[in-house]
Amino acid sequence: MNKPKNLPRRTVGLRRIAEDLGISISLVSKVLSGKLGTSGAQESTIRAIREKALELDYRKNRLAEALRTGRQNVIAVCVHRHGEVGSDIVEEMVSGIAAEAAEFHQRLMILYYNTPEEFREFVPEVHRNAVDGVILGGLPHAELLDELMDWHSHGLPVITIHDGQLNPALPNVGIDQVEVGRLATRHLIDQGCRHIAHFRLGPNAESRLAFKGDHMSPDQRYEGYRQALRESGLSRPASLLVDVSGYNYAAGREGVQALFDRKARFDGIVAISDQHAAAALNHLVANRRQVPQEVKLIGVDNSPFCQFAIVPLSSVSQEFTSRGRQAVRLLMAEAQGEKVSSVCVEPVVYARESSAAS
Amino acid sequence: MNKPKNLPRRTVGLRRIAEDLGISISLVSKVLSGKLGTSGAQESTIRAIREKALELDYRKNRLAEALRTGRQNVIAVCVHRHGEVGSDIVEEMVSGIAAEAAEFHQRLMILYYNTPEEFREFVPEVHRNAVDGVILGGLPHAELLDELMDWHSHGLPVITIHDGQLNPALPNVGIDQVEVGRLATRHLIDQGCRHIAHFRLGPNAESRLAFKGDHMSPDQRYEGYRQALRESGLSRPASLLVDVSGYNYAAGREGVQALFDRKARFDGIVAISDQHAAAALNHLVANRRQVPQEVKLIGVDNSPFCQFAIVPLSSVSQEFTSRGRQAVRLLMAEAQGEKVSSVCVEPVVYARESSAAS
DNA sequence: TTGTAAGCGTTATCAC
DNA sequence: GTGATAACGCTTACAA
Numbered sequence: 001m002n003k004p005k006n007l008p009r010r011t012v013g014l015r016r017i018a019e020d021l022g023i024s025i026s027l028v029s030k031v032l033s034g035k036l037g038t039s040g041a042q043e044s045t046i047r048a049i050r051e052k053a054l055e056l057d058y059r060k061n062r063l064a065e066a067l068r069t070g071r072q073n074v075i076a077v078c079v080h081r082h083g084e085v086g087s088d089i090v091e092e093m094v095s096g097i098a099a100e101a102a103e104f105h106q107r108l109m110i111l112y113y114n115t116p117e118e119f120r121e122f123v124p125e126v127h128r129n130a131v132d133g134v135i136l137g138g139l140p141h142a143e144l145l146d147e148l149m150d151w152h153s154h155g156l157p158v159i160t161i162h163d164g165q166l167n168p169a170l171p172n173v174g175i176d177q178v179e180v181g182r183l184a185t186r187h188l189i190d191q192g193c194r195h196i197a198h199f200r201l202g203p204n205a206e207s208r209l210a211f212k213g214d215h216m217s218p219d220q221r222y223e224g225y226r227q228a229l230r231e232s233g234l235s236r237p238a239s240l241l242v243d244v245s246g247y248n249y250a251a252g253r254e255g256v257q258a259l260f261d262r263k264a265r266f267d268g269i270v271a272i273s274d275q276h277a278a279a280a281l282n283h284l285v286a287n288r289r290q291v292p293q294e295v296k297l298i299g300v301d302n303s304p305f306c307q308f309a310i311v312p313l314s315s316v317s318q319e320f321t322s323r324g325r326q327a328v329r330l331l332m333a334e335a336q337g338e339k340v341s342s343v344c345v346e347p348v349v350y351a352r353e354s355s356a357a358s
Numbered sequence: 359m360n361k362p363k364n365l366p367r368r369t370v371g372l373r374r375i376a377e378d379l380g381i382s383i384s385l386v387s388k389v390l391s392g393k394l395g396t397s398g399a400q401e402s403t404i405r406a407i408r409e410k411a412l413e414l415d416y417r418k419n420r421l422a423e424a425l426r427t428g429r430q431n432v433i434a435v436c437v438h439r440h441g442e443v444g445s446d447i448v449e450e451m452v453s454g455i456a457a458e459a460a461e462f463h464q465r466l467m468i469l470y471y472n473t474p475e476e477f478r479e480f481v482p483e484v485h486r487n488a489v490d491g492v493i494l495g496g497l498p499h500a501e502l503l504d505e506l507m508d509w510h511s512h513g514l515p516v517i518t519i520h521d522g523q524l525n526p527a528l529p530n531v532g533i534d535q536v537e538v539g540r541l542a543t544r545h546l547i548d549q550g551c552r553h554i555a556h557f558r559l560g561p562n563a564e565s566r567l568a569f570k571g572d573h574m575s576p577d578q579r580y581e582g583y584r585q586a587l588r589e590s591g592l593s594r595p596a597s598l599l600v601d602v603s604g605y606n607y608a609a610g611r612e613g614v615q616a617l618f619d620r621k622a623r624f625d626g627i628v629a630i631s632d633q634h635a636a637a638a639l640n641h642l643v644a645n646r647r648q649v650p651q652e653v654k655l656i657g658v659d660n661s662p663f664c665q666f667a668i669v670p671l672s673s674v675s676q677e678f679t680s681r682g683r684q685a686v687r688l689l690m691a692e693a694q695g696e697k698v699s700s701v702c703v704e705p706v707v708y709a710r711e712s713s714a715a716s
Numbered sequence: 717t718t719g720t721a722a723g724c725g726t727t728a729t730c731a732c
Numbered sequence: 733g734t735g736a737t738a739a740c741g742c743t744t745a746c747a748a
Contacts, residue, residue, distance in 0.1 A: 011428075011487070012487075019618075059486075061425075063421055063424050063430060064425055066417075066647075067422055067425050070369075072421060074465050085446075085662045085665075086444070086446065086663050086666060088449070090449060091448060091449040094468075095470045098469070101468075107465035107467050108467070109462070110456035110459075111455060122460070128546045129420070215637045226411050237541070264636065275666060282666075282667075283518065286668070304443045305444050305661075305662070307443075307444070307607060308444060308607055308637070308667075309640075310640040310643060310644070310668050
């Protein structure tokens with residue numbers, strides 16, 4: 001008995017405005033959505049409608065609009081975040097996506113997953129009847145390509161935010177990893193380093209296994225490191241190249257330890273993650289080596305904790321906020337039927353004390 | 359000419375199933391949504407419908423469902439994240455919200471904001487015609503209470519994730535900050551500390567200004583610190599209480615420096631953030647003080663970077679993932695018309711090397 | 717046990 | 733210039 005039928009409708013829709021003004025719904029619709037076409041309408045009517053809408057605090061029901069137009073105004077966002085703790089890249093990416101989605105009046109369906117199984121549980125929710133497209137971020141996972149292509153072939157735009165594209169059909173908002181390695185190394189050279197070590201993902205590294213397609217190579221940063229050294233005519237002794245087992249802190253610690261064990265002479269380390277850089281820093285300091293005076297360090301991701309290290313850490317940013325925004329724009333474009341292709345952004349060096357010139 | 363009218367409809371809806379089976383839409387609807395009521399339907403029909411749905415890969419159009427039922431299946435999430443860099447509490451909260459929202463088939467409209475102005479730009483988007491409710495997280499901001507109450511009075515459930523509730527009408531998923539301070543202090547006592555310093559938000563701290571209502575006090579952790587000391591019969595000399603200017607790294611550094619300047623004798627520090635703890639740690643190490651042997655440290659938030667500090671930092675977690683999930687559940691309950699009230703979760707101590715017994 | 721019909725709020729087509 | 737009408741896909745009385 002809590003729904004008396006004779007009370008005035010509570011929700012304010014086009015109908016309410018039309019009734020109050022004694023005109024037709026369609027006219028109100030045309031005026032309020034700015035689709036008067038060639039014909040136009042009477043100035044006074046337009047004003048009246050606008051005022052009434054304001055007075056009643058009218059907001060378009062986007063659900064009804066979507067139902068009518070066949071769009072959903074929902075973007076599925078799938079984020080694989082395993083192993084990136086502390087880097088904040090996931091938060092950066094999601095906040096970029098959220099910000100741009102808001103501008104396009106898109107809602108988000110977010111899945112944070114750690115395993116392919118968790119991802120697959122989500123798959124049935126992602127469908128033409130529920131979302132307009134999919135953005136896939138975080139670590140790439142070749143295993144999931146089938147599902148992605150399946151969505152794609154059902155007409156669902158799929159945009160990835162990985163280093164490079166998984167498949168030519170899926171536009172990617174990438175970043176040039178060779179350039180990441182090159183810029184980092186270049187920076188240390190510019191700061192005066194001449195014997196620069198590099199932590200590279202070893203052949204058996206767990207993270208390497210995720211990349212089993214040929215679409216992406218974990219050796220690109222290493223390639224950039226080599227390029228930078230070559231450009232400056234610096235040598236690259238084998239003793240300065242360390243294979244590590246992953247991107248995490250423990251791997252970074254192994255890395256410096258290896259340099260110590262080899263009694264290698266080095267005045268800089270280009271790490272492939274901030275965790276590496278932090279581990280290297282802590283180990284160096286514990287062994288009474290001065291950073292940056294004796295050894296300069298640079299990592300990757302520009303993680304927040306770079307600022308809280310015992311010597312603030314320099315780092316190369318992968319620009320995830322901006323890439324999140326771009327992914328939404330690409331998705332919207334593709335949903336409009338435009339032909340879009342992969343883009344690539346430039347990494348940015350954030351210099352801090354760990355690489356200060358001495 | 360790309361929409362030939364005589365081709366079969368591409369979208370699979372109830373209608374398509376009904377037509378294929380030569381039965382009525384409503385029957386299909388009832389079967390598929392499990393609302394057959396008392397009467398039921400023929401076993402064979404039910405099976406046929408189920409099979410057809412599977413065959414055609416039918417998914418309910420949640421938009422249409424929502425339009426019909428008057429719900430939106432959208433939750434607005436507003437996150438004030440100013441000044442919490444690196445703690446990951448925002449990401450924890452959002453991922454908790456996202457996970458629970460997925461289970462309830464709710465979409466998210468996310469606003470990350472830094473200033474009240476950014477928040478207010480978003481306000482018009484939040485409306486009965488667009489969302490079913492609002493979750494407000496991150497730093498509390500008393501200035502925004504008017505808008506929140508306005509939503510509430512328009513029948514929109516508003517749930518906050520703050521320390522304590524902003525207003526009795528707005529259910530909050532809180533945490534007992536007295537307990538945060540008490541557990542942290544208790545932990546150091548248990549580990550053998552007897553002269554425990556505490557960093558407290560000073561009377562002119564910027565962060566304090568956000569709390570101008572009487573709904574929350576930044577002194578609760580301090581109160582917990584006092585309680586714990588009292589419980590153990592430990593003294594609390596004024597020299598061990600340091601007023602700092604905020605939660606950030608710089609403030610933490612000021613804090614330890616003050617202890618040094620006073621030549622205070624201390625064997626433990628209860629900080630009110632991990633940034634404080636990190637700053638204290640780095641400063642202590644730089645001054646050749648051994649952590650944890652001479653001084654034990656504990657922070658708050660259990661930030662990822664606790665693991666990457668030169669001595670891994672102990673910390674008290676504010677359990678944001680779980681609180682995000684709970685907020686969604688409260689919101690769903692309130693949207694169902696249930697009467698819900700604020701809840702409070704227990705903080706959890708994560709012990710690491712910085713507070714190891716010596 | 718099954719079907720009919722009204723309606724959610726919007727947009728688009730076409731007629732007046 | 734303006735309005736009637738159908739349709740988007742679904743739910744739910746109510747009727748058969």
